[in-house]
Amino acid sequence: MGVFVYLPLVLPLTALPIARLAEQHLHPRRAARLLTTVAVILASCSLLCLGLLVVVGTAQLPGNPLPDGWSDDEVREAVPHDAFAGKASILALVVVTGACGSIVHRHFRFRARAHRALRGLGGADGIAVLPDATPYAYALPGSPGKVMVSTGMLASLEPAEHRALFAHERAHLAGRHHRLLLATRLAGCVNPLLWPLVGALVYSTERWADEEAARVTGDRRLTARAVGKAALVARPVPGGAVFAAFATAGPVPRRVAALLGPVPPDRGWPPALTPAGAAALVAAAGATVSALSSLNAAVALFLVLKAATPL
């Protein structure tokens, strides 16, 4: 196994450039799919290697539950310098499993509760209007999914802007963005180096829904205005947790600016010589190397254990 078992644990670093650059140079739909794919591949390889290290680590423990042959001296010699890493990875796997379980559990619990709260609301169009002065609008995934919007939000937008709002939320449901987000959150849990991809994906899915809304309404400026006005009325009470004072523009102004600009080109793969193209290549290469080396490590460990286990 040697170094190959550790490579997939650090190779998620190759996905960081594309997380930074995807939003600027890729169509949001392609960016979202690319980010999710890369995150899932890198996380799976990470998890596989963590599992391999756990097997190695367990072999070092006296009284381990593995077959006797697995903790032979031979095996220990074949997997040197893994004593500490092996034991550490047992702990890591427990933490990762717990965190992923908690994410999935909370996801479905929230969905169930929200659907229960909305029972009886929302007509054939799947729009549930909630009498609430606080302006909010959300897409609630499910079968069927629902768009819930407060009267406070509706009151602050023009009728034409309502169409943009509904089209945006429906695009979230139709594109099943919650699945992409859940998969990437789990990936970020498996390997924390992948966390920046979650933020990038949240932004990409919002932009994707914005573009859909612009396409449905046929008016980019109208959609931009709906997003901008909604953000201005939905601003939190003073003293709330705001990540303010960053020099760069936050996500909403960037979305509005993108909507006021031209339709993003929907080409297959960004040209290799652009920064985004290079970043995409780096991420693809990282995912490939990660897959190969985790496979290599898995085969190596399998052979060692097979040789050690009396059949």
Next chain:
Amino acid sequence: MNAERAGGERETPARRRGQGELEAQVLSVLGEASEPVTAAWVLERLDADLSYSTVITILTRLHAKQAVTRTGRGRPVLWEPVANEAGLAALRMRRLLDKQSDRDAVLSSFVSVLSSHDEDLLRSLLAESGPDDTGAPSGRPER
């Protein structure tokens, strides 16, 4: 009917669901009234076989949820709805939405939080986006 069927199997979830339905029923009865009414008035018009104290309990619970208001000094206490069934759903939803970490794990919000810098930027972007901002629903740009 529904409560009857569910009541035999599992005690707690069925009862909780029953409570939600009773609250909705009480609210809809209150919605028929044109003025603040007493609990006895509600009990008379309720379609369910409930005791007076149950109605009081439900009303008190609705009061805690800020779905009804109580007026009348001393006796009798008068009740008035502030929200109908949709309003009750809104209250439940707000309680859910207030748990930010859970909410963010599932829902895609239409807009995220703005910093003050964002706010200025956004206002200038919207101002640039055109003078057709002034309320005309068919605000198509003229070219």
